[in-house]
Amino acid sequence: xxxxxxxLSLLEIAKERGVLQSEIVRKLNLSKSTVSEIxxxxxxxxxxxxxxxxxxxxxxxxxxxxxxxxxxVLRIGILKASEYARVVSAGSKxxxxxxxxxxxxxxxxxxxxxxxxxxxxxxITQIFFGVLMKNIKIIRAVAMNGSGVAYSNGRDxxxxxxxxxxxxxxxxxxxxxxxxxxxxxxxxxxMIAEFPNLYGVAIWEPYLSMLEPAEYFDxxxxxxxxxxxxxxxxxxxxxxxxxxxxLAEYERSKPEDGVEYLSELIGFSKDLIARSLSSxxxxxxxxxxxxxxxxxxxxxxxxxxCFY
Numbered sequence: 001x002x003x004x005x006x007x008l009s010l011l012e013i014a015k016e017r018g019v020l021q022s023e024i025v026r027k028l029n030l031s032k033s034t035v036s037e038i039x040x041x042x043x044x045x046x047x048x049x050x051x052x053x054x055x056x057x058x059x060x061x062x063x064x065x066x067x068x069x070x071x072x073v074l075r076i077g078i079l080k081a082s083e084y085a086r087v088v089s090a091g092s093k094x095x096x097x098x099x100x101x102x103x104x105x106x107x108x109x110x111x112x113x114x115x116x117x118x119x120x121x122x123x124i125t126q127i128f129f130g131v132l133m134k135n136i137k138i139i140r141a142v143a144m145n146g147s148g149v150a151y152s153n154g155r156d157x158x159x160x161x162x163x164x165x166x167x168x169x170x171x172x173x174x175x176x177x178x179x180x181x182x183x184x185x186x187x188x189x190x191m192i193a194e195f196p197n198l199y200g201v202a203i204w205e206p207y208l209s210m211l212e213p214a215e216y217f218d219x220x221x222x223x224x225x226x227x228x229x230x231x232x233x234x235x236x237x238x239x240x241x242x243x244x245x246x247l248a249e250y251e252r253s254k255p256e257d258g259v260e261y262l263s264e265l266i267g268f269s270k271d272l273i274a275r276s277l278s279s280x281x282x283x284x285x286x287x288x289x290x291x292x293x294x295x296x297x298x299x300x301x302x303x304x305x306c307f308y
Contacts, residue, residue, distance in 0.1 A: 003030055004038050011048065011062045011192060016115050018019030021050070046073060064097050067115045069137040069235040074242055075099065077107040077116040080188065080266040082205040082276040083143040083185040083227060087120045088265060090249035095243060100265055102187035104163050111136055117235040118246070122164040123228040123289075130230065137236075140229040140250070141292075143286035145218040145225060146276070147204040150195070150211035156181045158201040165225045167296075169202040171221050205276035206268050216279065225284060225292040253284055286299070 001009075006028050011019055025035050039060060042048040044270060047249065049056075049066040061067075074096040078084045096118075101107035104121035111119040111126075112133040120142050131135045134173055147165060149157075149172065157173075157186070159166050170183065173226040180199045191201050193212065204226065209216050214222050229250075236243055247262035254278050263270045 003028070003034055004042070006030075006063070007035070007042075008047070011060060011065075014061075014065075014066045016049055016061070016113075018059045018065070018273065019051075019306075021058040021060055022212055024060065027028065033288055037177050045224055046070075052175075066097065066120055067113060069114065069117055069232065069238040071238055072242065073097065073117075074142060074235075074239065074246060075115075075117045077101055077110060077119040077121070078265070079107060079121060079227075080207075080268075081146075081227070082144050082268075082273045083255075083263070083276065083280050083282075084120050085100075085255040085258035085273065086250060086253045086282065087142065087258070088262045089253040089255075090246055091248040092258070092261050093253075094246050096246070098265055102189075103159070103160050104227075109234055111230060114232055114234060116232070117239070118229060118243075119226055120229055120233050123292060124164055124167055124224050124296060125162060126228055127293065128162070135233050136230045137233060138228050138230045138289075141225045141281040142227040142229055143282050144223045144288065145224050146208075146280035146286050147202070148208055148214055148216035148219075149200045149202055150208060150214040151200040152195050152198050154197040157182045158183055158185055158194060158198045160185060160188070160191075160202075164224070165202045168217050168221065170226055172217055175220050194276040205279050206272045208271060208279070209276045223281065223288070225289055226280075228289065245248045255280070 007024055025032050039050055043050055046063055048060055049063055050058050050060045055175060074094055076091045076096045077099045079101055104125040107119050108125045108129045110116040112129050114133055126138050133222045157180050159169050186208050188203055195201055253305050259273050261272050263273055
C-alpha cells in the first residue's frame with residue numbers, strides 16, 4: 001500500500017479524533033519529510049485539514065471528519081433513503097462531501113457538533129437537538145410520507161428510536177387498535193435481519209418496497225413530514241455564499257436527477273430507488289412543515305399532564 005493510502009487509512013480509523021502528525025510518522029514508520037510532503041498535497045486537494053495545536057505540533061483530520069466548518073467545503077449527512085435524491089443532486093452540483101449514516105440520531109448529533117454542515121434527517125430528531133443545542137436551523141422539509149409497515153409472522157414491531165418512524169408508528173398503532181410492543185434497532189439492516197421474528201417493521205423507502213406485504217402510513221393516518229434539512233449556524237457564518245448556492249441548486253433539482261448518484265452512495269439499485277420515489281410527496285410547503293412542528297410542540301399535551 002502506498003504511503004498516501006496508509007495515511008488516509010489511519011485518518012479514517014481516527015475519524016473525529018484526528019491524529020497528531022508526529023503520530024503518523026511513528027505509527028506508519030515514515031520519515032517526517034515524507035509525511036509532511038504527502039499532507040501538503042492532500043491539503044491542496046482539500047482531502048485533509050491540518051491544525052496547529054502547539055508550536056510545531058499539528059493534528060490532522062480527513063476533511064469529512066474535521067469538527068468545524070471549513071471555508072469552501074460543504075459536508076452533507078444523509079441516511080439510506082430514497083427521499084434524499086434531490087439533496088444528493090443539489091450537493092453534487094456544489095462538490096459537496098457526503099456521509100451516509102445508520103440512523104438520524106448519529107447524523108443529527110454530528111450536525112450540532114460541527115463535523116457535518118448540513119443534514120437530511122428526521123424532523124422530530126432535528127427539533128429536539130435544535131431546541132437542546134440551539135446551534136442549528138431547520139431550513140426545508142425534504143418530503144412527506146414514503147414509509148409504512150411491512151408485516152411478518154413474529155412478535156413486536158421493529159422501529160428506529162427517537163425518529164419520525166417511531167412517532168408515526170405509534171399514531172398508526174393507535175388508529176388500527178394494535179398493541180404490540182416496539183423494539184428499537186440502530187440501523188434498518190439490523191431490523192431487516194430480525195424481520196422474520198417480528199410482527200412487523202416500521203421502515204422507509206426503498207426498504208419498504210423490498211418487503212411484502214406492506215401498508216403505507218399515510219393511507220391510515222394521512223400525510224406527514226418525514227425528514228427535513230437542517231444547517232449548522234457556524235457553517236453559515238463561514239460559508240454563507242456556498243450555502244446559498246446549494247439552496248439554489250436544491251430548488252432547481254428534481255428527485256429523478258439524483259437517482260444515479262444516490263444509488264452509488266447508499267447501495268441500492270437505480271431501478272428500486274426510482275420506483276420508490278412515487279411513495280413520497282416532494283413539494284412540501286412551509287405551512288405543512290409548521291403544522292407538523294406545531295403538533296410536536298402542542299398537540300395532545302393535555303393528554304399527558306397529570307399533577308398529583
